[in-house]
Amino acid sequence: MSPFPFPNAATELAGKVDWLFLGLILISTFYMALIFGPMIYFLFKYRRGKKADRSSIRIHTWKVEVVWTVIPFLMMMGLFGWAADLYYQIERPPADALEAFVVGKQWMWKLQHAEGNREINELHLPLGQTIKLTMTSEDVIHSFFIPAFRIKQDVVPGRYVTEWFRPAKIGTYHLFCAEYCGSDHSLMGGNVIVMKPEDYAAWLVAGAPRDNLAAAGERLFRDLGCSGCHVGSSVMRAPRLEGVYGGPVPLASGDVAIADDQYIRDCILLPASQRVAGYSPLMPTFQGRVSEEQIIQLIAYIRSLASKRPPEEMNK
Numbered sequence: 001m002s003p004f005p006f007p008n009a010a011t012e013l014a015g016k017v018d019w020l021f022l023g024l025i026l027i028s029t030f031y032m033a034l035i036f037g038p039m040i041y042f043l044f045k046y047r048r049g050k051k052a053d054r055s056s057i058r059i060h061t062w063k064v065e066v067v068w069t070v071i072p073f074l075m076m077m078g079l080f081g082w083a084a085d086l087y088y089q090i091e092r093p094p095a096d097a098l099e100a101f102v103v104g105k106q107w108m109w110k111l112q113h114a115e116g117n118r119e120i121n122e123l124h125l126p127l128g129q130t131i132k133l134t135m136t137s138e139d140v141i142h143s144f145f146i147p148a149f150r151i152k153q154d155v156v157p158g159r160y161v162t163e164w165f166r167p168a169k170i171g172t173y174h175l176f177c178a179e180y181c182g183s184d185h186s187l188m189g190g191n192v193i194v195m196k197p198e199d200y201a202a203w204l205v206a207g208a209p210r211d212n213l214a215a216a217g218e219r220l221f222r223d224l225g226c227s228g229c230h231v232g233s234s235v236m237r238a239p240r241l242e243g244v245y246g247g248p249v250p251l252a253s254g255d256v257a258i259a260d261d262q263y264i265r266d267c268i269l270l271p272a273s274q275r276v277a278g279y280s281p282l283m284p285t286f287q288g289r290v291s292e293e294q295i296i297q298l299i300a301y302i303r304s305l306a307s308k309r310p311p312e313e314m315n316k
């Protein structure tokens with residue numbers, strides 16, 4: 001899978017990253033030899049006291065220039081195309097992905113599975129299944145780094161980033177924080193454990209969470225009082241949330257937002273910033289009242305409503 005005796009390339013993409021790295025090294029070595037070889041040769045040929053022809057060049061031609069410009073240009077463009085193709089693969093999660101959520105904080109990684117299982121500094125995964133991570137931080141910038149998967153992604157407070165991979169080997173792999181984030185930065189790490197699918201299923205059951213993410217979000221939705229306005233009585237004060245996720249939302253400002261994870265997060269924490277057209281700015285901010293993990297649960301709940309339709313009488 002990997003051209004190198006590198007430690008554990010544990011995903012298919014990791015192998016591709018290694019090939020690209022090998023390509024870079026080979027091309028760099030080729031040019032280094034091309035430049036340093038003649039340099040060393042001339043060093044001896046023209047050193048002081050040597051009888052060498054030092055008269056100026058007699059042949060003038062543009063052909064040499066074209067050759068040494070065009071060939072390296074094409075090689076570099078090839079490398080660029082190769083890397084860009086790989087980048088697109090890395091940045092676009094396939095649709096069939098299993099989801100997990102990552103919150104970095106000083107100094108630990110908090111992970112939640114869609115089924116509701118929660119872990120700290122450990123991430124259990126099934127072999128061969130595509131995993132999509134949605135990640136954020138609740139304090140400073142951290143960087144989620146799994147060397148065996150050749151994945152390193154900064155997590156930044158206030159925004160979501162995604163990352164995906166498909167574990168191809170059973171094993172336990174190191175997980176690090178790769179961004180200096182304070183005194184215990186070096187302790188901020190753990191393990192990714194890739195298991196046989198049947199072992200993973202058993203692990204999920206053994207963890208036995210009370211609710212999956214969406215159900216936990218629904219409970220929060222009631223506990224925080226969101227349901228009072230967003231589901232509520234005959235007097236509708238807030239937009240219904242059924243069928244909202246993933247679609248366009250007309251804003252009071254005249255713009256149109258897409259109701260993705262980031263938009264919903266912003267609405268919960270900064271409700272005045274992207275208010276839905278036709279509604280008064282009545283919603284209080286939940287900044288400081290909900291944790292990043294709870295926001296993820298709320299989003300999971302709203303996402304679970306994506307395919308539902310609001311009751312007609314509520315939607316006039």
Ligand code: CUA
Binds near residue numbers: 182
């Ligand atoms: Cu978190 Cu370094």
